[in-house]
Structures are given as structure tokens and as C-alpha cells.
Amino acid sequence: MRVTTMKKDESWQLFVKNVGDVANLAYIQPLAKEIARECGGLPLGITVIGTSMRGKTRVEVWKYALDSLRRSEPNNKNVKDKVYTVIKWSYDSSESRDIRSCFLYCSLYPASIKIDDLLHYWWAEGILGEHDTYEQAYNRGITLIENLKDACLLEADKMEIVDCVKMHDVVRDVARWIASTIGDEHTFVFQDGIGLTEISRIKLLTSVKRISFISNEIECLPDCFPKCPDTKSLLLQDNEPLDKIPHKFFLVFPSLRVLNLSETSIRELASFINSLCQQRSLILQSFFKLTELPPVANLHILQVLDCEYTKLRCLPQGMENLTNLRLLNMLVPDLKSIGKGFFIKFPSIEMLNMSHG
Structure with missing residues (x-):
């Protein structure tokens, strides 16, 4: 049976019912409301977490509980057994x-x-x-x-x-x-939506497979970054302040298959992107300040090139080498500049969207 989530006021009432009067103490209430909000209106979570905080009057305990929830870690056995395990x-x-x-x-x-x-x-x-x-x-x-x-x-x-x-x-x-x-097998790095402005101090294991820096305020990428030989997905979209990528940045990801740089302010992509020979999905949506792509001749196994809402002046050099391309989504200002026989070179394309900018 699908149970809908509760509204904010209902969530708070259920939380207080399970916590008791301690939730309304002046120095506890702000933390209690944040914890209730972290439960996202889920009755099971509100009930179990609320019960686990019953009678807790030390502000340090409440701060630890809130921090644990924000870090996706169960802060006590009840939460783990009755919410996470379920x-x-x-x-x-x-x-x-x-x-x-x-x-x-x-x-x-x-x-x-x-x-x-x-x-x-x-x-x-x-x-x-x-x-x-x-x-x-x-x-x-x-x-x-x-x-x-x-x-x-x-x-x-x-x-x-x-x-x-x-x-x-x-x-x-x-x-x-x-x-x-x-x-x-599933080594992840979750650093999304937390207001990061730079990532040079992020510690990564060499075995990391997937990295998410989505929806931050990253302003620049480091010149030196730990080698990540096994990383398959790197998600950097929705970092509006990001306007430049160091030339050597992509060299630390030799096995990268998925790269999303959408909704950033990047004006130019380094030519080193052409070294991502394992790249299969390159997503560059809403690149309003990018007018051209670097050469892509070495991206032989690229399957998806999605440049939706990105105003390119021309097609990238070496595009005829992308013989495995299955989906192409791109705005081009002058389609007449593309020869009639151009797309004959891409017999594998199944989805094509090339419209006027």
C-alpha cells in the first residue's frame, strides 16, 4: 500500500507526540524541527526517530542526531533496525x-x-x-x-x-x-547540494566508481587531483559559478564513461576532453556561454552527445569519427552549412535532434 508523505505541520505534530515535551524546550526546538524536516514527511521515520529522541535533554545529543541524518548515517540502533533495515x-x-x-x-x-x-x-x-x-x-x-x-x-x-x-x-x-x-563494487562519493565552492580538499579513494558534485557553487576545478583510474561517472552539473576547466583535469579519469557538465558557465572545454577514449555519454545541456567544442576525433565509442540548449556555432572537428554515436541532440545556428551527405557517416544514429539556434 502506497503511503503518502505528511505535510509539515502534521509531521511536526507526530514528531512531538513521539518525542514528548522535550521537543518544545527553547534550546531543543530548533534542532527538533530540523530533524523532523529531515524525515521528509515519512511516518515511519518520524515515529522511529522521534521515539529514539524521547527524554533526551542534552543539546549535544540532538546535534549529533541531526548531523548523522544529514550524513545519511543511522544515529542509533532503533533507526537502523526499524527504518533503514525496512x-x-x-x-x-x-x-x-x-x-x-x-x-x-x-x-x-x-x-x-x-x-x-x-x-x-x-x-x-x-x-x-x-x-x-x-x-x-x-x-x-x-x-x-x-x-x-x-x-x-x-x-x-x-x-x-x-x-x-x-x-x-x-x-x-x-x-x-x-x-x-x-x-x-559500488564506491560512491556524495558531495552534492552542500554549497561546495572548491573540491581540492576532497579525499578520494583510487577505487571510487562514481562521483557526484551536483548542485553546488564550485568556482574552479583543481590543477592537481587524485588519480581515479576506475571512475566511470563524474557529475558536475548545476555549478553555475564554474567557468573554467584546467587542461589536465580530465587526465585523472582515464576510464570515464559518463560526464555531465550541464548548467555551468564554462566558456571553453579543454582539448584534453579528447583523451577520454572510454567516454560513452557526454552531456552538455544549457551551456549558454559555450560556442564551440574541442576536437572529438578520439571519442570513437561515444554513444550519446547531448548539447541541448547549447548554442554552438559549428560542429566539432573530427565528428565524422564518432561512428558509434546513437543519440545526437544539438542546436546549430546554420544547418545549411552541413553537407547533405554528412549524416550518411553516422549509420548508427537512432535519435537525432538538430534544430536552429
Whole structure:
């Protein structure tokens, strides 16, 4: 049975009912309200976490509980056993390894996720099949999303104009907790939506597979960064202040398959992007200050090139080498400048959107 989340006032009333009068103490109430908000209107979370805080009068205990929730870590055994374990049961109940991988991938996002972007990521990483057609991969991806929605691990985001899904805050916390406890196969870095302005001090394991810096305020990327030989996905979108990428930055990601730099202020992409020979999905949406791409001749296995709402003056050099390209989404100001036989060079393209800028 699908249980809807509670409104803010209802959540607070249920939280106070389980915590008791201590929640209304002047020095506790601000923290209590933040903790209640972190439960995201989920009755199970509100009840269990509220009960676990009953009678706690030390402000340090409340601060620790709030910090644990924000870091997606269960702050006591009751929360772990009665909330996290219950949601993890839904994850474990899936017999499909692909569904579990897709579920954990969704936790890289702090909020809404465009369904098309998500499917492009999964396809590039091989979750939807290495050799399927785009249509087959897309249909399979939609089926996986519907399965996750049926299990209440994902939900439709009706607030967005484009088709999106989202995770409930508590479900995302559980997904990140799972990702941090199941070993090297799913080594994630979650640094999304926390107001980061720079990442030079972020400590990364060499075994990290997926990195999310989504929705921050990152102003620049470091010249020197730890070598990440196993990283497949790097998500840097929605960092509006970011306007430059050092020439050597991408060299530390030799196995990168997915790169999203959308909604940044980058004016020029370093030519070193051409060295990402394993790149399969390059997403550069809403690049309003980018007018041209560097040469792409070495990106032989690129499958998705999505430059929606990016006003390019011309096609990149070496594009004729992208013989595995399946989806091309690009605004070009003068389509007449493209020869009639140009697209004959791309027999593998299944989805094409090239409109006037």
C-alpha cells in the first residue's frame, strides 16, 4: 500500500507526540524541527526517530542526531533496525542486480532526476546492455524505473516540466548508507547540494566508481587531483559559478564513461576532453556561454552527445569519427552549412535532434 508523505505541520505534530515535551524546550526546538524536516514527511521515520529522541535533554545529543541524518548515517540502533533495515529489505527483495544498481545510482542526485539523463548514464555504464539498440536500452530503462516506483524506492516528480523522478529524502539516505557498506563494487562519493565552492580538499579513494558534485557553487576545478583510474561517472552539473576547466583535469579519469557538465558557465572545454577514449555519454545541456567544442576525433565509442540548449556555432572537428554515436541532440545556428551527405557517416544514429539556434 502506497503511503503518502505528511505535510509539515502534521509531521511536526507526530514528531512531538513521539518525542514528548522535550521537543518544545527553547534550546531543543530548533534542532527538533530540523530533524523532523529531515524525515521528509515519512511516518515511519518520524515515529522511529522521534521515539529514539524521547527524554533526551542534552543539546549535544540532538546535534549529533541531526548531523548523522544529514550524513545519511543511522544515529542509533532503533533507526537502523526499524527504518533503514525496512527500506533495505525492499532493495534486497529485488532479484535483479540491475535494479539494485539503478537504485544506488539514483542516490547520486540531491533532488529531481531527468529520466532521459538517467537512462543515458545507465546505458553508458553498461547497466542496460552494452550492445542493445538505443530503443531497446530506453525501453528496458523505463521498465527498471517503473519497477523501482512500484517498490516505492522512486517516485514521479510532478513539479518538473520534463519527465523526472526523485527519491524520498529518507530513501536516499538509506541508498547512500547501502552504497557505503557493500564494498568496492559500488564506491560512491556524495558531495552534492552542500554549497561546495572548491573540491581540492576532497579525499578520494583510487577505487571510487562514481562521483557526484551536483548542485553546488564550485568556482574552479583543481590543477592537481587524485588519480581515479576506475571512475566511470563524474557529475558536475548545476555549478553555475564554474567557468573554467584546467587542461589536465580530465587526465585523472582515464576510464570515464559518463560526464555531465550541464548548467555551468564554462566558456571553453579543454582539448584534453579528447583523451577520454572510454567516454560513452557526454552531456552538455544549457551551456549558454559555450560556442564551440574541442576536437572529438578520439571519442570513437561515444554513444550519446547531448548539447541541448547549447548554442554552438559549428560542429566539432573530427565528428565524422564518432561512428558509434546513437543519440545526437544539438542546436546549430546554420544547418545549411552541413553537407547533405554528412549524416550518411553516422549509420548508427537512432535519435537525432538538430534544430536552429
